[in-house]
Each structure stands twice: as C-alpha cells, then as structure tokens.
Amino acid sequence: MEGRVPGLLPRRPDGVRPPWKGRRVLLGVTGGIAAYKSIQLARDLTRLGAEVPVVLTESATRFVTPLAFEAVTGGAVYRSLWSVEGAARHLQLARETDLVLIAPATADFIARSALGRADDLLTTILLASRAPVLLAPAMNDRMWSHPQTRRNADHLTEILGYHLAGPTTGALAIGEGDGRGRMEEPEHLLLHAGRLLGISDAWAGRRVLITAGPTREPLDPVRYLGNRSSGRMGYALAEAAWLRGADVTLVTGPTSLPRPLGVRCIEVETAREMETAVRETLPGHDLQIFAAAVADFRPEESAPGKVKRAGVEAGKSWDVSLVENPDVSADTRDARGDGSVTVGFALESEELIDRARGKMERKEFDFIVANPAGEEGAGFDSSTNRVTLLDRAGGVVDLPRAEKWEIAWQLLDRFEQGFASGGRDG
Numbered sequence: 001m002e003g004r005v006p007g008l009l010p011r012r013p014d015g016v017r018p019p020w021k022g023r024r025v026l027l028g029v030t031g032g033i034a035a036y037k038s039i040q041l042a043r044d045l046t047r048l049g050a051e052v053p054v055v056l057t058e059s060a061t062r063f064v065t066p067l068a069f070e071a072v073t074g075g076a077v078y079r080s081l082w083s084v085e086g087a088a089r090h091l092q093l094a095r096e097t098d099l100v101l102i103a104p105a106t107a108d109f110i111a112r113s114a115l116g117r118a119d120d121l122l123t124t125i126l127l128a129s130r131a132p133v134l135l136a137p138a139m140n141d142r143m144w145s146h147p148q149t150r151r152n153a154d155h156l157t158e159i160l161g162y163h164l165a166g167p168t169t170g171a172l173a174i175g176e177g178d179g180r181g182r183m184e185e186p187e188h189l190l191l192h193a194g195r196l197l198g199i200s201d202a203w204a205g206r207r208v209l210i211t212a213g214p215t216r217e218p219l220d221p222v223r224y225l226g227n228r229s230s231g232r233m234g235y236a237l238a239e240a241a242w243l244r245g246a247d248v249t250l251v252t253g254p255t256s257l258p259r260p261l262g263v264r265c266i267e268v269e270t271a272r273e274m275e276t277a278v279r280e281t282l283p284g285h286d287l288q289i290f291a292a293a294v295a296d297f298r299p300e301e302s303a304p305g306k307v308k309r310a311g312v313e314a315g316k317s318w319d320v321s322l323v324e325n326p327d328v329s330a331d332t333r334d335a336r337g338d339g340s341v342t343v344g345f346a347l348e349s350e351e352l353i354d355r356a357r358g359k360m361e362r363k364e365f366d367f368i369v370a371n372p373a374g375e376e377g378a379g380f381d382s383s384t385n386r387v388t389l390l391d392r393a394g395g396v397v398d399l400p401r402a403e404k405w406e407i408a409w410q411l412l413d414r415f416e417q418g419f420a421s422g423g424r425d426g
C-alpha cells in the first residue's frame with residue numbers, strides 16, 4: 001500500500017462525496033514536522049464535505065499556525081484547555097465528533113494517550129470522546145522501533161481499540177535509516193478516515209469479489225485482442241465497498257488505474273486466467289460483482305514469436321481464427337456461496353432492458369446493471385455513467401448520469417437490500 005496513489009479519489013479532492021459529506025472529523029495535530037502535511041489533510045477533508053474542527057497541541061504551534069488551518073477549513077482552531085473557550089468546548093467537541101483523527105501523532109503524544117493523561121486539550125478530548133480514533137504516527141524511525149513506543153502503540157490498538165495508519169518507510173526529516181517512521185500520506189489518511197466514517201453493520205466484514213477491466217487475448221508475444229474498458233466502474237465499486245468496511249478482492253484485467261487502497265488485487269490478463277482466479281477465490285463471498293468486460297473469443301493460437309510482415313505472404317491477409325472463451329460469471333456459478341448476492345453488467349446498444357434481463361436470467365444474477373453502449377458520458381472509457389438497475393423481482397431503477405464513484409455508491413445501497421433478503425434464494 002505504501003507510496004501508492006490510492007483508488008479513484010482524485011489526488012486533490014474536488015467535490016463533496018460520501019462518506020465524508022456532512023460528517024465531523026476532529027483533526028488533532030501534534031508537534032512533528034509532518035504537521036505541515038496536515039494543513040493539506042484539513043483542506044482535503046473540508047473539500048470532501050466534512051466539518052473539520054482542529055485542535056493543535058502547544059508543540060504543534062511551533063511547526064504550523066492556527067491561521068493556516070482556519071484558512072483552509074473556514075472553521076475554528078482550538079489550542080488551550082485553559083482558555084474560557086477551551087474549557088467549555090472540550091466536552092462538546094469530544095461528544096459531537098464522528099471521528100478523531102490525530103495526524104501527526106508524535107511518540108510523546110502516543111505515550112501520553114496510552115497512559116490516559118489529560119494534560120492538554122487534545123488528550124482530554126480523547127478521554128471524553130467515544131468516537132473512533134485514528135492516529136497517524138510520525139517520528140524518527142529509531143523512536144518508532146523502540147520497545148517503549150511499540151508497547152504504547154500496541155496498547156492503543158489492542159486495549160483501547162484505536163486505529164493506526166502507518167507509519168511508512170521513506171524519507172524522514174532526520175532519518176537514521178530506512179525504517180518506518182514517516183507519516184502515512186495525507187491521501188491515504190483521507191481514505192482510512194473515510195472507511196471509519198463509512199463503515200456500517202451491513203457491510204463490515206462482508207466478503208466482496210469484483211471482476212474489473214478488459215481482458216487481453218494474445219495473438220503473439222506483442223499483440224493482443226482487447227477492448228476499451230477502463231476498469232473504472234469495477235474499481236469504483238471496490239473502493240466504495242472497502243469504504244463501507246467490506247473485505248474486498250478485485251480480480252482485474254490490465255488497466256492504468258492505481259490499485260484501490262486496502263483492496264486485495266489479483267491481476268490477470270486473459271479470460272481463462274480470470275476464470276481460474278474467480279473460481280479459486282469465489283467460495284465464501286457474500287457478494288460477487290462481475291464488472292469486467294471479458295473477451296468472449298480468443299485467437300485459437302497465439303504465435304510463439306512476433307508475427308513478421310515478411311512472414312505473411314505479400315498481398316495475403318493474416319487470418320486469425322477465434323474460439324470461444326469461458327463465461328467467467330456463468331461458468332463459476334457452482335462456486336457461489338448459498339445465499340450470496342450476484343451482480344452482472346450488460347452493455348447493450350439496442351433493446352437494453354430486455355437483453356439485460358435475459359442475461360440476468362441466463363447467468364442467474366440477482367441484479368444486473370444495464371449500460372447503454374455508444375452514449376456520450378456513459379459506459380466504457382468514461383468517468384461518468386448512466387445505468388439502469390434491474391433485479392430478479394422485476395424492479396427497475398434508473399440512476400441518472402453521475403461520476404462512476406457516485407453511481408458505485410448508489411448501487412451498493414441497492415445491493416445491500418440483497419443481503420437483507422438473503423440473496424439469491426431470499
């Protein structure tokens with residue numbers, strides 16, 4: 001996970017979206033050089049629609065100013081327990097927050113919170129709050145690996161149930177070596193915070209398998225038959241399911257997308273490889289979503305060496321004979337768990353609804369997401385989509401054009417109803 005730009009969230013968020021929208025994230029900043037990155041974090045959380053009150057420890061103010069946080073959040077910044085405002089506000093702040101995020105969390109702060117100290121505003125809030133707590137440790141690598149810090153950090157996670165993100169490896173301000181100590185990147189922290197905000201009983205621990213992207217069927221070692229699927233819809237679904245607390249596996253054909261944070265990725269090239277990976281992985285899943293654009297045919301033979309122009313007789317054509325590929329979704333039917341929910345996709349240029357419904361019946365899907373082919377702003381290779389969701393009971397829901405992440409979020413709301421009714425046999 002380290003050093004990777006995660007998922008579909010733009011590197012710099014540009015709009016309000018769930019699960020951050022309308023939620024309150026209390027950002028605590030302690031005194032480490034990584035505090036400068038927390039200004040960006042505060043800004044990004046705000047842009048995603050969260051309300052972000054900020055609490056700075058006294059030593060944090062040696063690295064960053066309250067004004068910087070006020071400017072990016074447009075909200076209040078708190079520093080002292082002893083001001084009139086600090087004393088009155090700390091219990092209220094602690095009670096009213098959906099998440100306490102502490103970034104960076106220094107070795108000293110981790111030690112004080114492991115001891116249950118309440119000697120400044122931030123530690124006091126920690127004791128008074130019952131919201132989930134996420135800490136992003138940042139310190140010199142030798143300090144992080146010291147047994148005392150290890151013991152404190154273990155206490156926070158194992159006894160107090162706090163969540164830690166990082167630290168990771170990479171350049172440290174005053175690094176001793178290549179050990180862990182660097183604060184987790186702000187864009188990863190945004191997602192970790194999102195998962196703690198987005199987690200729900202319906203999704204926590206659910207096992208979700210998603211196929212995504214195109215497949216590539218080789219003609220020779222350098223050429224292949226493929227299609228224009230970008231993989232975005234499947235990746236958006238994987239990210240959204242992870243944000244809700246699911247345990248997500250993505251079986252993905254080749255795409256240019258970064259792997260979604262926290263998602264287990266199995267990379268494949270061909271339809272046959274995808275079928276093998278799905279067959280092996282499928283048992284035990286609660287939800288399987290077949291979003292991949294699988295090539296239905298492959299070249300009967302793949303030439304062992306690169307086919308040369310001179311090798312094809314002048315004036316003749318290179319004839320390729322195609323044979324049928326497995327149907328990943330239908331041929332692995334027997335490996336689906338009892339009561340699990342299955343979702344397919346259908347991209348159609350004509351008779352969208354009837355054909356999609358036919359596919360749902362034939363392949364025994366509980367839901368099918370029908371995509372119009374060839375429509376601008378929908379389907380393949382587009383960042384937006386417009387879909388119609390059909391279910392086995394005859395339900396039809398049109399989701400108007402929106403970014404794929406938003407469509408993914410709305411689709412999961414519907415698939416969740418499949419869990420409630422017990423899936424296929426429900």
Ligand code: CTP
Nearest residue numbers: 290291292294296326327328329344345346347
């Ligand atoms: N699918 C699959 N393996 C295939 C073909 C399709 O798993 N070899 C899955 C897709 O991921 C999708 C659903 O089946 O969820 C329907 O895919 P689509 O390509 O629309 O349907 P096909 O059955 O291939 O029919 P056609 O291409 O003739 O429309």
